[in-house]
Amino acid sequence: xxxxxxxxxxxxxxxxxxxxxxxxxxxxxxxxxxxxxxxxxxxxxxxxxxxxxxxxxxxxxxxxxxxxxxxxxxxxxxxxxxxxxxxxxxxxxxxxxxxxxxxxxxxxxxxxxxxxxxxxxxxxxxxxxxxxxxxxxxxxxxxxxxxxxxxxxxxxxxxxxxxxxxxxxxxxxxxxxxxxxxxxxxxxxxxxxxxxxxxxxxxxxxxxxxxxxxxxxxxxxxxxxxxxxxxx
Numbered sequence: 001x002x003x004x005x006x007x008x009x010x011x012x013x014x015x016x017x018x019x020x021x022x023x024x025x026x027x028x029x030x031x032x033x034x035x036x037x038x039x040x041x042x043x044x045x046x047x048x049x050x051x052x053x054x055x056x057x058x059x060x061x062x063x064x065x066x067x068x069x070x071x072x073x074x075x076x077x078x079x080x081x082x083x084x085x086x087x088x089x090x091x092x093x094x095x096x097x098x099x100x101x102x103x104x105x106x107x108x109x110x111x112x113x114x115x116x117x118x119x120x121x122x123x124x125x126x127x128x129x130x131x132x133x134x135x136x137x138x139x140x141x142x143x144x145x146x147x148x149x150x151x152x153x154x155x156x157x158x159x160x161x162x163x164x165x166x167x168x169x170x171x172x173x174x175x176x177x178x179x180x181x182x183x184x185x186x187x188x189x190x191x192x193x194x195x196x197x198x199x200x201x202x203x204x205x206x207x208x209x210x211x212x213x214x215x216x217x218x219x220x221x222x223x224x225x226x227x228x229x230x231x232x
Contacts, residue, residue, distance in 0.1 A: 005231065009043070009052070013036070013039075013056065014052045016036060017053055017057060018057075018059040020032040021056070021060030021074075022064055030074075030198070033056065033057065034161060035209045037085060037206070038085045038156055038160045038206065038214060039210070039213075040085070041084070041086035041087075041088075041160060041230075042086065042089045042156065043221065044082075044229075045086050046087060047232040048231050049082040052082070053078045057075045057078045061074065072177070073168050073172075076167055077167035077168045080167050081163045084096050084099060085156050085159070085160035086230060088155075089138045089141055089230055091138045093131050099163070100124070100127070100128045100163070100166065103170040104128060106170060107121070107170060110174045113173060113174070116193075121166075121169065123158075123199060123203050124162045124166040126162070127159040127162035127163065134156055134159055137155070138152060138156065140152035141153060153210050157207050157214070161199075161203045162203060169192075172192070178191070
C-alpha cells in the first residue's frame, strides 16, 4: 500500500512538474516548476520528491525540446532543490550543508567566482547561513500553529529556490558549462548578472507562492485520514 501510494504521488507531482514547465513564459531565468519544488520536497520527502522532480524535469524538456546546452541545468538543479527542501523538512541539516559547502567552495576557488560581483550570489550565502535554523524548525511544518508553519515554510522555500540557483551557478562556472555559450569573460559577466537579477525576483516569488498556496495545501492534507507527510 505504501509503495503504491508513493508511486502514485511521484506520478502526480512529476506530471504537475512537467506541466508547469510546458506553460512557463520566457520572462525570467527559470521555469515555473521552481514554484513547486518546496511542496515536492515537503510532501513527498527526499526519495520520492527527488524522483518526481527528476522525472518531471526530463519529461518536460523531452516533450517540449529545449537547447541541448540548457537541458542539463534544470534536470540537475530542480531535483536537488527539491531534495534540500525535503532534508530540511526532516531536520537533516547535516545532509544539506555538504551540498552547499562543495558548490560554494568550488565557485569561489574558480577565477570567475572571485571576479564576478559578490552581490550576485548573496541569496545563496544567506541560504547557507539559514540551513541549520531552518532544519531545526522543520518540525513546525507538522504543527497546527499557523505562525510556526508559515515561518518554517518560508525559510525552507527560500533555501530551496536558492539551492536551485546555486546548482545552476555551479554548473555554469566551476563545472565550465559557460563554454557551451561563449568563451568571452565579458559575455559570461553579462549572462551572470542578468541571471542573478532574475534569481532574486524568482526567490521572492517562490516564497510568496509557498505562503499563499503551500500553507492551505499542507493544512488540507492533514485532514486526509491516514495521510502523513513527508511520505519518504
